[in-house]
Amino acid sequence: MRNSAFNILRQGLTGNRGWPRTWRDRTPNRRYDVVIVGGGGHGLATAYYLARRHGLRNIAVLEKGHIGGGNVGRNTTVIRSNYLLPPNTQFYEHSMQLWEGLSQELNYNVMFSQRGQIVTAHSEDQLDSFAHRANVMRANGIEAEILDRAQLRRVLPYLDWSDRQRFPIWGAILQRRAGTARHDAVAWGYARAADRLGVDIIENCEVTGIRLEAGRVTGLDTTRGEIAADRVGLTVAGHTTQLCHMAGITDLPIESHVLQAFVTEPVKPLVHHVVAYGADHFYISQSDKGGLVFGGSLDGYNSFASRGNLGIVREVAEAAIALMPCIAPLRLLRHWGGIMDMTPDASPIISRTPVEGLYLNGGWCYGGFKATPASGVCFAHLLATGEDHPLAAGYRLDRFRTGHLIDEAGAGPFAWLQ
Amino acid sequence: MLRIPCPCCGPRDHDEFRYGGDASVPRPAPDDPDPEAWHAYVYRRQNPKGAHREYWQHVLGCRQWLVVERDTVSHRIGSVVMAREWQA
Ligand SMILES: Cc1cc2nc3c(=O)[nH]c(=O)nc-3n(C[C@H](O)[C@H](O)[C@H](O)COP(=O)(O)OP(=O)(O)OC[C@H]3O[C@@H](n4cnc5c(N)ncnc54)[C@H](O)[C@@H]3O)c2cc1C
Ligand SMILES: [Zn+2]
Numbered sequence: 081m082r083n084s085a086f087n088i089l090r091q092g093l094t095g096n097r098g099w100p101r102t103w104r105d106r107t108p109n110r111r112y113d114v115v116i117v118g119g120g121g122h123g124l125a126t127a128y129y130l131a132r133r134h135g136l137r138n139i140a141v142l143e144k145g146h147i148g149g150g151n152v153g154r155n156t157t158v159i160r161s162n163y164l165l166p167p168n169t170q171f172y173e174h175s176m177q178l179w180e181g182l183s184q185e186l187n188y189n190v191m192f193s194q195r196g197q198i199v200t201a202h203s204e205d206q207l208d209s210f211a212h213r214a215n216v217m218r219a220n221g222i223e224a225e226i227l228d229r230a231q232l233r234r235v236l237p238y239l240d241w242s243d244r245q246r247f248p249i250w251g252a253i254l255q256r257r258a259g260t261a262r263h264d265a266v267a268w269g270y271a272r273a274a275d276r277l278g279v280d281i282i283e284n285c286e287v288t289g290i291r292l293e294a295g296r297v298t299g300l301d302t303t304r305g306e307i308a309a310d311r312v313g314l315t316v317a318g319h320t321t322q323l324c325h326m327a328g329i330t331d332l333p334i335e336s337h338v339l340q341a342f343v344t345e346p347v348k349p350l351v352h353h354v355v356a357y358g359a360d361h362f363y364i365s366q367s368d369k370g371g372l373v374f375g376g377s378l379d380g381y382n383s384f385a386s387r388g389n390l391g392i393v394r395e396v397a398e399a400a401i402a403l404m405p406c407i408a409p410l411r412l413l414r415h416w417g418g419i420m421d422m423t424p425d426a427s428p429i430i431s432r433t434p435v436e437g438l439y440l441n442g443g444w445c446y447g448g449f450k451a452t453p454a455s456g457v458c459f460a461h462l463l464a465t466g467e468d469h470p471l472a473a474g475y476r477l478d479r480f481r482t483g484h485l486i487d488e489a490g491a492g493p494f495a496w497l498q
Numbered sequence: 499m500l501r502i503p504c505p506c507c508g509p510r511d512h513d514e515f516r517y518g519g520d521a522s523v524p525r526p527a528p529d530d531p532d533p534e535a536w537h538a539y540v541y542r543r544q545n546p547k548g549a550h551r552e553y554w555q556h557v558l559g560c561r562q563w564l565v566v567e568r569d570t571v572s573h574r575i576g577s578v579v580m581a582r583e584w585q586a
Contacts, residue, residue: 321545331542335520336570381500381517384547384571390499391513424541480541 083187102268103147103275108282111308112140114463115300116315117287117323119143121152121263121449122441123315124270124281125456126463128186131277133457134464139279141271142302144286148267151317152449154386154418156341156375158354158363159450160197160258161222164213165488167474168427169220174471175454176222176257182453188269190261195365197258197354198227198236200403202247206358210253217255225254238350240405247359258354260365266452290326290438297327297437313439313463318384318419320442327435333424333480337378338417339446340388342396344410346370355403362399371413374400378422378446388417420446427486430458430469431477439463440477500568503578506560518553520544521565521581547571553581 081087081100091098114130116123119141130136143149159179161172183189201207207226214224228251233241239249271281282304289301290312299308314323318336346369356363364374376396379389393415401408423429423443428451430441441459444451458472468476479485500512520543526535550570555563565584567576 319547321543322547330544331538332545333541333543335543335545336547381512381568382520382545382550382552382570383573385573389512391511481537 083189103271103281106140106280106282108140108142108285108302108304108307109138109280110306111138111299112280113138113309114311114313115139115307115309116141116313117300118150118314118316118319119147119267119271119281119283120150120315120317121266121270121452122317122444122455122459123313124267124274125452126313126315126441126459127279127281128270128274128277129456129460130464131274131279134460136464137278139274140307141274141279141281142285142287142300142307143281143283144303146283147271147281148264151418151420152267152452153263154341154416155263155446155449156363156365156373157260157263157449158197158258158365159192159261160255160354161450162197162199162213162217162224162253162255162258163488164216165486167471168486168488169216169222171454171458171471171475172450173220173222174457175451178453178457179261179450180257182261182266182269186269186273188265188272190265190269191368192259192261194257194259195353196254196256197356198232198252198254199356200232200239200252200358201250202359203250207251210251214253223256225256227252227254236353236355238406239403245402252358260354261449263449266449270452270456287323287326290323290435292327292435295436297435309437311437311439311463313441313459315441315459317442317444317448318421320421320440324433324440327433327438329433329435332477334421334429334443335382336384336419337381337422338383338385338388339375339378339420340392340396340415340417341373341375342393342415343367343371343373343413344407345413347372347410350406357399357403360399360402362396362403364400364404372407372410378420379417384419386417386419388415420444420448424480425485425487427488428455428475429477430455430462430472430475432462432466433477500573500575502554502556502564502566502575504556504559504562504564505578505580506562507556510556510559512554514556514558515554515564516557518555518563521551521553521584549576 458469461469563581
């Protein structure tokens with residue numbers, strides 16, 4: 081059943097009892113042309129674009145838990161395209177354009193809200209570097225604005241404008257098209273759209289081994305039996321290295337780290353944008369329910385535990401109050417963690433691997449939600465054609481050997497090596 | 499909070515320490531001309547889910563570099579030795 085005004089009205093009048101399952105509950109077949117491991121945003125988007133743009137039909141997505149249980153359901157949903165270095169600038173802008181049409185394309189409301197993202201500057205030099213960034217963006221056809229202190233004060237009156245500030249606010253960079261989306265809806269929307277194109281979405285199916293013959297992938301061992309596959313795409317976020325180990329690839333430039341996020345009790349509308357603090361690690365937005373959703377730094381040491389450390393709770397709260405003293409009385413409702421695959425240059429990997437038929441999409445550090453649509457497009461292109469998508473040619477695994485790193489730590493995720 | 503038993507100072511909260519990453523990666527000799535060895539040292543990581551040997555420096559204490567064995571899932575801490583006494 082399509083989501084339409086008519087169907088919503090009809091279902092509303094009949095107690096909402098007639099909606100079908102969002103995607104079918106499949107038992108795995110014995111063999112697929114392409115198997116995607118990991119049913120997060122990137123895996124589901126890849127499966128969708130493989131079916132939609134490349135006409136492949138015999139595709140499965142294997143998810144060890146439930147759809148939406150990984151980072152796609154744990155992140156703080158900031159979407160922006162204010163990157164400085166190629167290919168990031170063009171890749172993330174392409175993703176932004178896909179976001180702008182995504183609800184229509186999937187026939188599923190992903191609640192993309194272009195409320196604007198503001199990063200505060202705390203010195204003249206920092207504001208200069210933001211002007212440089214804004215110029216690079218504009219030269220690439222991406223809008224960006226620089227606000228001075230007085231202009232910013234009119235937009236964000238609730239920041240600490242007093243002269244007690246150790247690093248007073250000088251201004252900001254603003255991207256108006258940036259914003260947030262509803263994380264679960266992104267997973268569910270891609271899952272539903274892929275399912276309708278015949279993709280088998282198989283939950284509670286953990287991959288435990290990768291079968292190889294003469295250096296080529298032939299299939300997978302899973303908790304729901306053996307599955308043969310011509311091509312396998314890995315989209316397992318924080319578990320990239322674990323899956324690669326199963327194929328004998330033990331030397332990836334990736335470490336897994338935990339990142340936390342926080343939400344306060346709900347309050348009336350206060351934060352109308354995504355606001356990031358340029359003097360420390362802290363960023364914030366307000367959910368539709370009214371909770372202030374915010375995050376900060378990684379815990380800072382290798383971790384596969386999806387729970388965070390109290391030291392970071394304190395650090396992030398300190399940064400929050402330094403920028404926005406008015407939120408100090410609020411109570412935290414929840415905090416949680418997600419495991420991310422961090423690369424040394426803080427940029428992702430979309431690449432073939434030394435094993436024939438095995439492809440890798442990972443290393444998204446803590447910025448991969450915004451990339452979901454473009455990552456799906458580029459990875460589907462690689463899986464279907466065997467060729468790098470032009471937008472993602474810079475994300476190959478061999479860049480660490482050839483020295484073509486994309487050191488974007490200034491705007492993107494911060495690897496602990498920063 | 500992790501609690502690291504420093505051989506000099508006794509058990510201390512981990513925020514007195516600075517993390518130094520995987521200790522099991524061998525550092526090539528300073529005059530090693532082989533780019534492969536340097537590539538492996540700088541980039542390649544095992545990233546184990548489980549026991550991990552890692553460097554921590556007790557910056558707000560004795561300032562010694564330590565090699566700590568920690569489980570990356572449970573955060574349980576095993577042996578802690580002085581880095582200078584440890585062989586990879
Ligand atoms: C707290 C936090 C805040 C973040 N904030 C932002 C943000 O504001 N903006 C932004 O752009 N990005 C953000 N990110 C990053 C973003 O969430 C991730 O980069 C992105 O979601 C990763 O891709 P994914 O959705 O495919 O991952 P996931 O949803 O984690 O999908 C991977 C899936 O693989 C499955 N899997 C693992 N092992 C196996 C196996 N053996 N067999 C089968 N399945 C397996 C997992 O169960 C999981 O469901 C944040 C991350 C965190 C943790
Ligand atoms: Zn000590």
